[in-house]
């Protein structure tokens with residue numbers, strides 16, 4: 001499939017702007033990728049029209065909407081506000097088979113849509129960017145096979161591209177898989193479980209389980225759609241009763257708190273303050289842990305109510321404390337943004353519990369070690385994470401940073417430029433995976449009018 005990650009207008013290396021002084025910025029963050037793509041899927045698996053408000057419009061959500069349309073779901077954007085999107089499932093309750101879905105590089109598309117394809121009236125082929133062929137898929141597809149599907153691999157077994165042949169006969173609903181390489185394997189099965197004839201009893205068999213908040217998000221969103229779900233987290237088992245999915249007619253999506261990380265983190269790098277509106281009081285997003293992490297690093301974090309809007313305010317005098325052994329199992333997706341801060345810390349940090357980042361958009365542990373090395377810093381891969389050892393600022397120098405078609409490696413580069421003069425970032429357009437307006441948002445935060 002074609003690679004649509006790069007915006008042709010920003011193919012050249014991007015001269016990442018330096019701050020002109022301490023920051024005093026307010027930054028509005030678009031909708032959560034994880035919530036947007038879950039609610040799109042749950043709306044598509046229901047039986048009546050649902051309107052989503054504050055939906056993320058980025059490559060990953062466009063791919064999800066495209067996938068659902070290919071399967072016969074009607075998706076329409078409000079003419080005045082593209083973040084308002086209505087989703088109407090096919091009246092027949094059966095999805096269109098004999099089609100091909102483009103997953104791009106989106107984990108939420110390649111791991112969530114195959115579940116819906118179980119209800120299609122013919123085989124469904126899944127393909128994606130060539131880089132997506134590296135990402136692990138086997139445990140999810142083994143789970144769907146246990147439910148009665150057949151999977152035909154067209155390349156390396158256990159990876160994209162493949163064709164899912166929906167069950168002609170359904171098995172009992174008991175599934176046992178090892179989700180230690182991605183929580184999305186569990187979410188992908190749970191999201192569709194109520195629509196299956198026997199529901200699902202899902203057991204995780206592996207030793208470790210990353211991103212538990214994302215699994216809780218799935219359970220929460222399913223409950224919002226009226227599903228009967230029991231999570232026995234201690235036993236690593238989830239029970240979903242068969243039944244209809246019916247979200248309320250209107251659902252509002254929270255801002256993407258993980259995408260807030262580069263912006264809030266900028267306050268620690270440049271000094272001053274950054275404020276993000278609509279910060280939820282309670283959330284299942286792992287980005288909800290970010291204010292606590294930034295506070296442990298030495299930032300001043302507060303939440304301000306202003307005319308009914310709740311702001312997260314992060315301010316800093318530029319001090320960044322290293323965290324020693326730091327377990328990030330719950331929130332691995334913010335590792336690149338935290339790494340950009342920890343390069344400048346007053347002590348070393350071992351970010352642990354994130355070995356599975358080797359199967360993210362790129363091998364993020366290898367990419368971080370490579371790019372930290374490229375600016376003269378010190379980092380090493382650990383079996384289960386990465387160790388970052390700060391070096392004196394005078395040893396750090398300009399470089400053209402690689403982004404590996406990974407939105408979070410691109411924003412990592414932009415963050416480093418707040419402390420190192422002359423950084424450029426190759427293919428900044430790759431931020432369109434979850435933040436198409438990143439360059440403008442970043443410039444506006446820095447008051448940079450170039």
Ligand SMILES: O=C(O)C1=C[C@@H](OP(=O)(O)O)[C@@H](O)[C@H](O)C1
Nearest residue numbers: 034182183184210211214332333
């Ligand atoms: O379910 C989700 O929306 C996600 C789960 C996590 O995946 P992993 O468990 O593979 O890290 C996270 O990193 C990803 O960005 C989004």
Ligand SMILES: C=C(OP(=O)(O)O)C(=O)O
Nearest residue numbers: 105106107108333360361
């Ligand atoms: C791991 C990530 O994405 P995906 O949803 O493609 O897995 C991420 O956004 O950090």
